[in-house]
Amino acid sequence: MAVAEGAEPISLQEQEESQRSNPWFDAWRLFRRNKASMVALGVILLIVFIAVTAKLWTNIGLIDARGGAVARHTVNPLNVAPQDSYPDPGLAARDDQGRNPYWCGWLTDEALVSVQDKYCSLPEPDAEKKQWVWLLGADSNGKDWLTQTIYGAQVSLAVGVVGATMSLVVGLIYGMISGFYGGRIDNAMMRFVDFMYGFPTLVFIILMQVYFTEVAREYQDQGRGGIVGFILDLNKDMGGLLFLFIALGVLNWIGMARHARGLVLSYRSKEFVEAARAVGASNRRIIFIHLLPNIIGPLIVLETLAIPGYIFTEAFLSFIGLGVQPGTPSWGAMISEVRQRGGFFSNRHILLVPSIALVITTLSFNFLGDGLRDAFDPRMRGT
Amino acid sequence: MNQPMSDTQADQVTGTTPATDRKILVEVKGLKKYFPIKSGILFQREVAAVKAVDNVSFHIYEGETLGLVGESGCGKSTTGRTILQLYEATAGSIKFQGQEITNLKGAQLRKMRREMQMIFQDPYASLNPRMSVGRIVAEPLVVHNIGTKQEREDRVAELLELVGLNPYFVRRYPHEFSGGQRQRIGLARALALNPEFIVADEPISALDVSIQAQVVNLMQKLQETLGLTYLFIAHDLSMVRHLCDRVAVMYLGKIVEIAESEELYTNPLHPYTQALLSAVPVPDPVVEEKRQRIILKGDVPSPINPPTGCNFNTRCPVSVDMCYQEDPGLIEVQPEHWVACHRVD
């Protein structure tokens, strides 16, 4: 058989290139070139690492913000120390400069012995007092601020990842069914989406959270069990995150469903799908082999770019007291703490620490999303 | 002079057409494909229909190439796709090797699909960008569960060689290939199941002129070696002449003229065919000098509301009263030369 156009032998180097040239690898190569995104990826990995290993950080001298004590000391300043030895800093009279007193202190080998009422300039290191506690101060319950920030990363990441995953899975399935089957099904499904789209998302989420809180209170008062009781308990064990996931999930899949449907519609009529139909490929094969691999990339990009939104929503809800349950460390709740007891001017860093954590995390996801977008679809660059 | 062909007569007339004893592979009778236009927010009603293919009858002989020519939007692709059962026919009959295929379902339809394949116009949209060339070409084999993995790989290599590509390309992805190479890959995929019949939907329209000839030559060579039958769709007459045995000209969902290639070029009867031909440059400079383009007035009417009577009447330079009242059926004015025009006698 005569070998024609394009069949010229290719060099060894070219052959090697071609082996690694698959669309996913190409995307990674493009991504790697984007410095900001690579840095963002590094920061996110670092935050994930810190969040996952949060326990370790509390064990090297910081007090577990969740109320557990440092194992070595078996001391829990929250429980052991008599309540009145902790004058509530929030209630304490302001000093003559109008500043709120703020707690700093450290642990010795024996116990938590020294609690000082400072304005949270860091306590001086002292050779005999080995471990700092409350490096960045503590809240009105005496819980360490740095530790709370570290545990707050767990909440933010969980909300971001679970929110994105739920929204992606639900939206993808919904949108693909709608777009793939089309016609009446599509019409009905999309009218429902339009209807849901009409709700102001945040108001809807707030109302849901209020509803959940009320239900929880009622159940607690009546001491009932059952499935609802089980769910309420589970939510409690999760520090209120379960209801947050649900509230975030109920609305956020909608935008994803629209995008997924749009992408399915644009690919469904592509000729390679028709070619697959012409050889007799099943719907299942067309969906999973031809449509999904093509639409999943852009959707992952969109979801990555949506993660900062989920993190902010959680922070906002926790700030207004409708997010995580009291006692669960969350950046939004920490910022709210500042509001509740003052210290906005006197102890700026207590506001800055969770705020900066929030900003760094959300910015990193934004840059990551940008990089992914450029990598998956270079034509979309700059949009 | 034959009688004009009405809807009901279509059967008899095309049925008796073949004067020769060539075997008919594909026979299309009274084929209609309407796309409904729906409207309404909650409960959609059908408010109108795009009459993409409106009562079309023709046949394709075994081993020949039938050209299907017409302006874009006249229903050529829809005709090809409906024959391949990619669209469900609104009405009419399609017979393949004498078997009615419009009512096939499930396993029978899948079996039929092995005999008929398609190659596409857009070399960029016709290959899945997330699949390697090897997977693309092997897909028909996988779908029909043919052979072991090794046998499939061998077959893919064989197919790539057959269409003039280096079998080493199996691990590459479509974006690494030129338009012409992609068309070859599409051709290899179409040939994987050893089909009898291939619908080629403007396979060269999107290619550089220099590469068009290569692909056409390849298609011709494959036709000789594999005994293929083609329905070759094109939007102008220039490429079709030396490739096709017979040519059908389509206008607004209907076939207006069918004839053997040479006959159509030398003796076009329908005013629309004449206009199309007048747009084809002639290589002979003397003839080219004298060539007069017939510019049709106006635009193609909407296939939602085609004109009554002859649907070419809005643009026809020679229309008379009758053209606005009666739809001229296809009539056989000479053996194997059919035309749908009141003014031809």
Ligand SMILES: Nc1ncnc2c1ncn2[C@@H]1O[C@H](COP(=O)(O)OP(=O)(O)O)[C@@H](O)[C@H]1O
């Ligand atoms: N899937 C479809 N849905 C609705 N209308 C269609 C569809 N496919 C084609 N059409 C319409 O049918 C007519 C014929 O289209 P087509 O067969 O693609 O023309 P051609 O291939 O000759 O350019 C056009 O008016 C087009 O808009």
Ligand SMILES: [Mg+2]
């Ligand atoms: Mg077309």
